[in-house]
Amino acid sequence: MIREKIEVANKEVVKKILDARPMLVGIGKAIDTIPNMTDKTILHAGPPIEWDRMSGPLKGAIIGGLIYEGLATDQKTATEIAMSGEIRFEPCHHYNAVGPMAGVVTPSMPVWIIENKTYGNYAYCTLNEGLGKVLRYGAYGEEVIDRLKWMEDVLAPVLKEALEKNGYIDLKSMTAQIIQMGDEGHNRNKAGTSLFIREIAPYLVLTDFTDKEKSDVLKFMHGNDHFFLNLSMPACKATMDVVANTEYSTIVTAMARNGTDFGIKVAGTGDKWFVAPAEIIDGLFFSGYSAKDANPDIGDSVITETSGIGGFAMAAAPAIVQFIGGVPQDALNFTMEMYEITESENNSYQIPSLNFRGTPTGIDIMKVVETTILPIINTGIAHKDAGVGQVGAGLVRPPMKCFEDALEEFVKILETEGIIK
Amino acid sequence: MSKINKLFREELKVVNLGLESFHRELREKKVEVVHINWRPCAGGNKRMIELLNKLKK
The missing domain is CATH 3.90.1710.10 (Enterococcus faecalis V583 domain)
Incomplete structure (x- = not known):
């Protein structure tokens, strides 16, 4: 039963994430x-x-x-x-x-x-x-x-x-x-x-x-x-590297952007990147700049969301909306939404305003594709031209194509191995 | 009187799935209504539903 194999693998992955000690x-x-x-x-x-x-x-x-x-x-x-x-x-x-x-x-x-x-x-x-x-x-x-x-x-x-x-x-x-x-x-x-x-x-x-x-x-x-x-x-990176290449697991082990492409890696699909064009960030701009100056999403900092903090822990950081836009209720809503697409809750990173509920941890590509809820990412906004620098900060989500392509590959691997037909 | 007609003579308690505008309009008319944040599996993408089903066996 492939369903049970996936459940066992995902539980093992989350255990290793929670047991990490960076x-x-x-x-x-x-x-x-x-x-x-x-x-x-x-x-x-x-x-x-x-x-x-x-x-x-x-x-x-x-x-x-x-x-x-x-x-x-x-x-x-x-x-x-x-x-x-x-x-x-x-x-x-x-x-x-x-x-x-x-x-x-x-x-x-x-x-x-x-x-x-x-x-x-x-x-x-x-x-x-x-x-x-x-x-x-x-x-x-x-x-x-x-x-x-x-x-x-x-x-x-x-x-x-x-x-x-x-x-x-x-x-x-x-x-x-x-x-x-x-x-x-x-x-x-x-x-x-x-x-x-x-x-x-x-x-x-x-x-x-x-x-x-x-x-x-x-x-x-x-x-x-x-x-x-x-x-x-790097604390999040040291945490997530341990679970890369875990057979049968549908948990995301890396998300990253180079300013042109957004890429994800999944535990059960090895070292392969699943990429799609990076999105434009919705946010607040520094004086003198606007959305037309913005470069698409860029940076490895989304490793924080991958391991269950950052945008996933926004309910713990309501004041952040002054930097990225929105109201404190939005911060709470984003965290609540992320529980829909994650495997577990962090036993160390606990949110006071949610009665010390653990942050949503372990993004499952099956849940992302099934619910069409994409991970929420807090991020900075770079100017699109070389030599300028930061022009704002805001929120962005990855392209759904990354998760759909990862799911295609995951199924293909299992079919090739004869695990499923 | 049919059951449906009887129902509409009673005080309605509505659970709405799908279009949120139905929820808004009932609420404006002071009808007790709860909107469920529901969406079709994989947004209705048949290929993705097929893949997910293969993994749920």
């Missing part, structure tokens, strides 16, 4: 830390894509990444290098990594190292730059490159030494707390950032860096409410 264990340089990273590799968000099909913000971030690495001096020379075939463009997801928005990771960038202590696997993510004119939104001006250099030269070394004095930081426990403090771990990370500062500050002051350097690091984190996002994301 911990922050250190900071390293991407080329020295991420397995198989080379000096000619640039990682990006979403499913695989060639330069010609890349969106403006992704191209902008790659241009900035090449300038940051000293491989190019300006937009023109960076574009020539990008088009030459000399650089290998690879999805972060293929390297146990995730990247917000454009998600560009170049060899010299510092990355967080997250270990899932339950299963021993690792995930990686760059450090968050802040909002506005930043590389991950496709900006590559002097201020962007200068900030990235400071992050490499000061921010990362100070935090690395502080972490070594602190030992590991339990991100599972921290995420459970932030869900009860008004964050959802994707587009609202005020509590997470505050908790992280509270955790690291006592050790940060004991490092050998100058008082100014320590103060600058604390001020940078304090001034960036999204600082915790780049910890939340």
Whole structure:
């Protein structure tokens, strides 16, 4: 009976998701830390894509990444290098990594190292730059490159030494707390950032860096409410990687966008991406910008929704509607709707306003296709042109085609194996 | 009197499935009505219904 096999597999997948214990264990340089990273590799968000099909913000971030690495001096020379075939463009997801928005990771960038202590696997993510004119939104001006250099030269070394004095930081426990403090771990990370500062500050002051350097690091984190996002994301990635390639399971293990395509992976269909054109985001725009400036959906940050927080936990973060649009009741409704398409409820991430009900966890492609309810995603909006940056934030859903194609493939695999006719 | 005519002489308690406008109009006429958020399986996509049925055996 295939129905029973699917039920057993999905229960096993959800158990592993709930049992995950992601911990922050250190900071390293991407080329020295991420397995198989080379000096000619640039990682990006979403499913695989060639330069010609890349969106403006992704191209902008790659241009900035090449300038940051000293491989190019300006937009023109960076574009020539990008088009030459000399650089290998690879999805972060293929390297146990995730990247917000454009998600560009170049060899010299510092990355967080997250270990899932339950299963021993690792995930990686760059450090968050802040909002506005930043590389991950496709900006590559002097201020962007200068900030990235400071992050490499000061921010990362100070935090690395502080972490070594602190030992590991339990991100599972921290995420459970932030869900009860008004964050959802994707587009609202005020509590997470505050908790992280509270955790690291006592050790940060004991490092050998100058008082100014320590103060600058604390001020940078304090001034960036999204600082915790780049910890939340790899914690979710370390959680979900464990359940990739689980036979007979219909649970989604990855969702990601590169600004052109939206892609999903499903436990029972192996490493295959199911892609369709990324959607335009419905949201609020910064002063001077409107929907006509917006690039389609972009970034790996939807790994948060994949693992059961982000948009799925919006009932815990009603204040987020001031950033993305709508009213607090909408936030509650979105979470309630997500229970319709998920396998289980999280036993650690509990929502106070729902009598501490666990967040909806484990997206089932069968339920998505049957109900036609698509996952809800909180996200930022990048300008469609390279070099501009963030122009707003809002809500988006994946294309239904990704889920329909995944279901087709899932059935095809079972038919090929003779499990069903 | 037929059962249906008898029914309409009583106070109606309506459960509405499908078009939400039926629910709205009854509510405007002060009829007690509950709207069920129902939609056809897979939005009526026959191919998807076929695939789902194969997996429910």
